[in-house]
Amino acid sequence: MRYAKVYAEDVNVGDALPALVKGPIQQIQLTRYAGASGDFNPIHQDDEFAKAAGMGGVFAHGMLSMGFVAQALTDWAGAGRVRKLGVRFAALVRLKDVVTCHGRVVSKSSKEDVHLVELDVWAENQRGEKVVTGRATVALPSRV
């Protein structure tokens, strides 16, 4: 059964994804993400280690924020529709930060049965500072 959250025909350049709000970030989520991802860098767990490393304290895995951006994409496009996601980690996400993920359609293309939509994606903290910026491509089903 092929499901669709959105069809290629219904997408227009300039369309915005519904914003996805994640957080406030808690230490327990970073610990959980470490276990789930296998990234046990103490810089995300141990405040003293992070301070000694000159980072001013614990901060979130960049990959957790990327996971949030991926969720914003799949909430809109459907699970399994992401073909490409590339991001730059622009600023650190700290404990108690609220991360809001956004996306905007920048182009559409169709070739035979494949309907691709390219998007700008980004995430901001509660002060409106970009913490993640990137590009994504999703493949959407067609109504025909």
Added chain:
Amino acid sequence: MPTQLNRAVIGKEFPPYAVTVERGKIKEFARAIGDPSPFYLDDRVGAASEWGDIIAPPTFATTFRDESADTSALLRELGTDISRVLHGEQEFEIHRPLQPGRTYLCRAKVVDIYEKAGKSGPMAFVVRETTVTDGADEIVGTMRAVTVVRL
């Protein structure tokens, strides 16, 4: 005096390593992100889907680690350590979603190292690419990671 990275690492290919995706690991990963999609979490929804089983979220391949190709091994070889690094960029290309019970082969390679002056001093950017293939030796995805080293 800033650290000198071992540039001989450019072009290094790590030994290929196999990863078998566990069903529980996909769910643990989705839950850690806080993504409740039933396509990741519900076996019945997965079974009824076009993929015939649950699938992994887009960034799941980040869990594909191996002693020989993981970041700490690379950092040792570069001549630095984990307290000096940040994740700068990450990209996933996904040809097909990853699924439980399947075994994938990962081939990781250091494709570039370049230096730049950062706000807080010199930094090096280490670019690593990993190709993920399935049992039929078809590419299901690639990952590109840029690690920033504070020199």
